[in-house]
Amino acid sequence: MxxxxxxxxxxxxxxxxxxxxxxxxxxxxxxxxxxxxxxxxxxxxxxxxxxxxxxxxxxxxxxxxxxxxxxxxxxxxxxxxxxxxxxxxxxxxxxxxxxxxxxxxxxxxxxxxxxxxxxxxxxxxxxxxxxxxxxxxxxxxxxxxxxxxxxxxxxxxxxxxxxxxxxxxxxxxxxxxxxxxxYMSVNKYYFASDARVGTASAAVADPVYVRKRVDPTTQMVRSLLAGPTNWLRPVVRSGFPTGTALADDAGPLAPDDQNRLTVPLNDKAEGVGQAKCDAMAAQMLFTLQSLTPAVDEVELKAGGRRLCSLTESRSEGIAARGSADGPEHLYFIDGEHRLQRMSLGSDAVPESVPGAFGDGGKALRSVAVSRDEHEAAGVTLDGKQLYVTSLSSGSPLGNPLLTSVGATEKDRFTTPSWDAQGDLWVADRNPAAPRLHLLGKGDDTPVVVSTPGLDGRINAVRVAADGVRIALVVESGGRQSLFVGRVERERESAGQEVVSVQELRSATPELEQVTAVSWASDSRLVVVGKETGGVEQVQYVQCDGSLPETGALPGLTEVQSIAASEDSEAPLFATSKDGLLWLPGGGGWRTLKPTASVAFYPG
Structure with missing residues (x-):
C-alpha cells in the first residue's frame, strides 16, 4: 500500500x-x-x-x-x-x-x-x-x-x-x-504448573501477536481460551475447562462505561465453582489489561447466567504477575566491593545493607538479592565462591555453598539470579565443566540443570519471577547471544528433582554481542549489545525475539550492568565508567553516584 x-x-x-x-x-x-x-x-x-x-x-x-x-x-x-x-x-x-x-x-x-x-x-x-x-x-x-x-x-x-x-x-x-x-504484541496469561508466589498461583505471560484494528479484544479472548502456545504449554495450565470457548452468539467484546467487560462462554464453563471461576477470571483480567487499561473488572457468564466477576484488587490473592510485591530498594556494589542499597523514594540516600555483605568483610564481584529482599547470594571478587546470607543485622557469612575451579575470573561463576519462589540460579563458566546450578529454596544441595541444545558457554543468567522462563547470555563462536528457555521440572522415582532448560530460542537475533540483560516486564527484557560493526546500544526486546515499538533507549557507552524490574513503575538504572546512572522518563541518563560497578533490583 x-x-x-x-x-x-x-x-x-x-x-x-x-x-x-x-x-x-x-x-x-x-x-x-x-x-x-x-x-x-x-x-x-x-x-x-x-x-x-x-x-x-x-x-x-x-x-x-x-x-x-x-x-x-x-x-x-x-x-x-x-x-x-x-x-x-x-x-x-x-x-x-x-x-x-x-x-x-x-x-x-x-x-x-x-x-x-x-x-x-x-x-x-x-x-x-x-x-x-x-x-x-x-x-x-x-x-x-x-x-x-x-x-x-x-x-x-x-x-x-x-x-x-x-x-x-x-x-x-x-x-x-x-x-x-x-500487528501488536499482547500477553495472555496462564498459571505455572509447579510454581507459586506466596499463596497465589504464579501467572506466566504468553506473548502473541494480534491485528491492531480488527477487534483485538475479541481476538485476545479467543486466543486465551484456545490455550497456551506450544512453546509454553509443557509448563503451564489453564483455569478454563477443556473446550471452553466464546458463546456462539457472542458479538464483538467491549467494556461498558464502568470499565467492566462481560464475556459470554459456552456450556463447557457451566457449573464451575467459585474458586475455579475466580481463576478463570484472573486469567481473563490479566490478559485484557495487557491489551488495554480500560478494563478494571471481568464478568464471566455461561448458559445465560452470571458465573463470577473479578476486580484487580481481588485478583491479587488468586494469582501474581512477577513478584508478589514491587521492589523496595535498588542494590549496587560500591567502589569498596560492598553491597549497598537505596530506597526508590525521591530523597533516597545510599546505605550499606545489614549483615555480612554490607560490612566489607568479603569483597564482592556480583550479588543477587531475593525477591522478598530477605536474603542475598554473592560471588567473591575472584569469582571462585558463592555465598548466601540473610540481609539482617549481625547475620554471619557462613561457608560457601559452591566453589568454582575455573582458571581465571572469567571462567568462574556468573552473577546469580533468584525467582519468586526463592530458588537460586547461577552458572559456572569453567571450560572444563561448564554447568548451570539450581539451589532450591531452603536447600543447600545444588542441582545441575541440563541444557539440551545449548551450544556454547553461559555467561549470564536471569530467571523470570515465574520460575518457568530463563534468559541466558551464551557465548559461542565469538558471539554473545541472548536466549530464552523453558524451565521443566520432574521428580524421579527416588524423589530427586530433575530440572532442565528446554527449547532455547533467540531473543536478539540481530545482535552480535550482548553484554548485559535484565527482565523489564512479564515478557520484555532490556539488553545492552551491539550489531556486527555497530555501536553499543540499550534496547528493549520481547522474550519471543520481537522488538517492541518502544525498543530503543537513549545511548550509553561502556555499560557494565543494567537494572530493570518486572514492576513497570520502577525506574531503569545502569552502571558504566561514569558510575551509577538512572533514566528518568523523557530524558537522558543521569549520574547518581560516581563509583558503582554493578546495579540490580531484587531477583
Missing part, C-alpha cells in the same frame, strides 16, 4: 477510515499496469488511528495489477480478508487459509513474472521472493526467521476472461513496516 523505494500508483488503492470520519487516501505511490512487477514493497508506517481497507479487483485488470492488488489486500484491515479472496478463483478461493501464518520479510515481497502460456486459456506465474525476518504461526506465536522466502502465484483467466489467482501459498506475507502497522 505504497512503496519503500519505488513510485507506483495502484488502481487497488485502499480506503482509510480515520477516527474523525472516512477519508479516501490518494495513491501515495504508483504501479504500472503492464510490464514486469519489480517491487511489491512495504507501506511506510502510518498513523495507528487510520484503518486501511483494500479495493477489489477492477474489470480488465492485468496480471501485474491483480498480483499487486492481492498483496496490498493482505496488509489491509479487512477482518476476514474477504477482499483479498476476490482476487482468487476456484480451489484457491475456497481453500486459502490466511490465518494459518504470517510471514514477515525485511521489505515487501518482490514479484517477478516467470511464465506465460502452457495451460488451456492462457496462464501466467509470478515468483514472490524476499528475505525472511520472522513468522507468526496459527497460534499467533512469533518466531524470528532468516533465509530466503520463495513462493509462487499462478494466474488464469476465469469464465469472464478476468485474470485471477488459482494457486496461492497458505497464510499471508508482508514487509516489516506493514507488520508493525498491522
Amino acid at each position: 505504497g512503496g519503500e523505494g519505488g513510485a507506483r500508483r495502484t488502481p487497488g488503492r485502499a480506503t482509510a477510515y480515520a477516527v474523525c470520519g472516512a477519508v479516501l487516501l490518494g495513491g501515495c505511490a504508483s504501479m504500472p499496469d503492464h510490464g514486469d512487477l519489480r517491487g511489491v514493497e512495504s507501506t511506510p508506517r502510518q498513523d495507528t488511528q487510520v484503518r486501511v481497507f483494500a479495493m477489489p479487483p477492477q474489470e480488465g485488470a492485468s496480471p501485474v495489477v491483480i498480483v499487486q492488488g492481492f498483496l496490498e489486500a493482505l496488509t489491509s484491515d479487512d477482518p476476514t480478508y474477504s477482499t483479498a479472496r476476490k482476487y482468487l478463483v476456484g480451489k484457491a478461493a475456497k481453500n486459502w487459509k490466511p490465518d494459518s501464518s504470517t510471514t514477515v520479510l525485511d521489505i515487501g515481497p518482490r514479484a517477478t513474472p516467470e511464465r506465460s502460456g502452457g495451460r488451456e486459456g492462457g496462464d501466467v506465474s509470478f515468483t514472490l521472493d524476499g528475505t525472511r525476518v520472522a513468522a507468526v504461526d496459527d497460534q499467533q506465536s512469533y518466531t524470528p526467521a532468516e533465509g530466503k522466502y520463495l513462493q509462487t502465484l499462478h494466474l488464469v483467466q476465469d469464465d469472464k476472461d478476468q485474470w485471477r489467482i488459482d494457486d496461492v501459498p497458505q497464510g499471508v506475507v508482508m514487509g516489516q513496516s506493514d507488520f508493525v502497522r498491522n
